[in-house]
Amino acid sequence: MLGQMQDRPLLISQLIEFAAENHGDTEIVSRRVEGDIHRYTYRDARHRAKQMAEALVGLGIKAGDRIGTLAWNGYRHFELYYAISGMGAVCHTINPRLFPEQIVYIVNHAEDQILFVDANLLPLIEKLGSQFKSVKHIVAMTDRAHLPAGLNIPNLLVYEELIAGKPGAYQWPEFDEKTASSLCYTSGTTGNPKGVLYSHRSSILHAYGSALPDTLNVSARSVVLPVVPMFHVNAWGLPYSGCMVGAKLVFPGAALDGASLYELYESEKVTHTAGVPTIWLGLLNHMQSKGLKLSTLKYAVVGGSAAPPAMIETFQREFGVEVLHAWGMTEMSPLGTVNNLKHRQLALPADQQLQVRLKQGRAVFGVDMKIVDDKGHDLPRDGKAFGDLLVRGPWIVGRYFRDEGGNPLREGGWFPTGDVATIDPDGFMQITDRSKDVIKSGGEWISSIDLENAAMAHPGVAEAAVIGVFHPKWDERPLMIVVPRPGANLTRETVLDFLKDKIAKWWMPDDVQFVEAIPHTATGKILKTKLREDFKSYKLPTA
């Protein structure tokens, strides 16, 4: 025997233990949905997470059970991340902005046993409650005094009452690091939302990778405010990486407007923040209109959609904030690339630096990345050739939850991202298009296929296609392109009016354009790349 290292599993409970032992006094500050500011420490968070684990055992929860959360970023949600995963159950974060039918679908698909719900989201659950098949308990994430009045949810449990009086002496169990820890559904694919099941191992490896200096660069000197919700791929892993390095965490609750965020940045001396471009537009507008400056913020991670050049420049020039442009997916835990310049590039003139900064960035160690042509042949990393972007690595999906959609991987274990990109000789990846047929508006997905199907039900519509086009506030908005049936007397208004009771309000196309024919592939599918090309210089009336 030459000797060997210990075979200790990587477990999420170790993160909160580590933070409580080594950064016990470091604060976690939350703007509560109840309205006030709450503050406590990593030591307090561990205690309450253990109390919650004891409560879950008391409710009959066993290893592997799925527990749903419908909640904004706050300390109780943070405690649930650790209580649920720490005891070996699966923390299923649910996006409350999904359509009600989608929420019902994913709760039933995941077979959630308990739903933890923020006080201001309880009315939503009240309406859907009878459709949940597996849910045994609904827990209001508040105390009794803050329960909304007039609710009718039978046997509603209250978070603070569940943990009150529990000893908080829970011993985190040890188990295989490949055990499932958390679950997040993505609607950025065609068909029903699909679940991505993270493991303890993938979450910890992702936390290591995402904290690195050339990634999100968080440390015990950082004050991190994740605007990206904890129901969007675990707030990009920040509740884990923050613990790993002992950063102070600031949770903004449900108030994501520019004024509320600005107030927290200043009062809590925030150094790092992260979110989608739409959020930053709100913040920049607020600060510009009021003539405000930021005194401590150093880094704004911009991801989920492409960071517009003006945003990168405004943050830098007017506010001294460096934009870390990042790209990833729910299927990638989510981080794939982050844009940080190399030493040599610091000497480049400002305009050339901006050209580099516009790219989505370089791969984090752990993420293998390549681009391929239509036949699957590798394309060069010359910054010019573009093709399907494929990834693989220990925090990238292998199969969707319950094998939905079959094997998503290509030969060699490569996951096709549905993004089209270039990669330059320095390793910087830039997204040039999307091969998947979805639209991302303000960080949320809109299914073009569902919109097309809804429009095709109109007797005057021969064919309808929907593409995403640029919008300064929402990044993308849907444009509907319609081929009318001969003799049909269609207008923009009649088409939009027809859609009104068939789709969610925010899915409504911003415009309808009429054409004689829509381009198709050889197999009869709508050729979206050609359509996007045809409407390249089109400008939305709302833009």
Ligand code: AMP
């Ligand atoms: P989601 O799974 O909802 O996080 O969405 C992932 C998808 O969002 C990616 O496959 C891209 O299409 C898009 N996306 C994420 N980050 C960026 C970015 N920085 N620039 C452009 N598109 C992005």
